[in-house]
Amino acid sequence: MKKEVDAFLAFLRHEKNASPHTISSYRIDLAQFVDYLEAKKIRLNGVDNIALRGFLVELYQRQLSKSSAARKLAAIRSFFEFCLRKKWIEDNPAKAVSTPRLEQHVPAFLSEEEMIRLLAVPPTDDALGLRDKAVLELFYATGIRVSELVGINLEDLSLEDKMIRVRGKGKKERMVPFGRKAAESLGAYLSVRSTLPLNLGETAFFLNYRGTRISPRSVQRFVHKYFQQVALRRNISPHALRHSFATHLLNRGADLRVIQEFLGHESLATTQKYTHLDIAHLLDVYRKSHPRAK
Secondary structure, eight states: OHHHHHHHHHHHHHTSOOOHHHHHHHHHHHHHHHHHHHHTTOOGGGOOHHHHHHHHHHHHHTTOOHHHHHHHHHHHHHHHHHHHHTTSSSSOGGGGSOOOOOOOOOOOOOOHHHHHHHHTOSOSSSHHHHHHHHHHHHHHHHOOOHHHHHTOBGGGEETTTTEEEEEOGGGOEEEEEOOHHHHHHHHHHHHHGGGSOOOTTOOBSSBOTTSSBOOHHHHHHHHHHHHHHTTOOTTOOTHHHHHHHHHHHHHTTOOHHHHHHHHTOSSHHHHTTHHHHHHHHHHHHHHHHOTTOO
16 A cells, blocks of 8 residues: 555655645654554455454554544545545545544633733844844734745745745745834844845745744744743643634634634634634633622
8 A cells, every 4th residue: 555655645746735744744643554454454446434443442542632533544545535536436434433522622722911011022132133023923913834934935925014925734825914023123124134144045035043944843942842831831831822813813803703813723713712712711700790699
């Protein structure tokens, strides 16, 4: 099956424009599934729903989370759909296997007060400090993903219009607005960007100390450093800034479909997880305000 898996990954890369992260995840998940089938001596056209359920049982026995098992099943389902179109199999056996029911987790986010404290931390007396402040301000102003932020080029930004072009999942582009505070921080960084070592032809907007495009890992590292400096929770990541953006908009009355467009979600169901946060906010207000709630 390894030949078929390689063909599927090539399809994702060249025809679906899947991100390197997505392709890497699919490769790992499918390699694990292929190893399971080889151990059971099951060929591609011999896979049925019983074999798939056996694979899921093995994952549960290894105490894999339901979300990870669901992700692996989604990868397998997509792979078999590809094989079906290629006429390598006659049916997609994964269609008969239900996705594990996932627990509803409330995304981690910062309060408005915590965001104000965080945005004040980066130093503004050197180029990298100004870059870091611009990164934090842009995260909070737009809700973009880390992968989208590091992919921004100089030509994608318009300070005059306060708009930025980002490339989301599947290389889909969207225009996202940002506010005055973010524009000021972005402009301050842009004015000193040329003081960093510049590699000829480098088009990235956000640079590292070597003058090349900043990596997602670098962003995660310095954002986590600032989290620690303001004594914020240890188990949060830069993605919490995306959740904070959505939560604060929702709590101030923004329409869920508008937030969906900002975040680049294909499905409204993905955005609806923030309604849980809105309900929590309403309950908190109720308990603090109603005379008979205490």
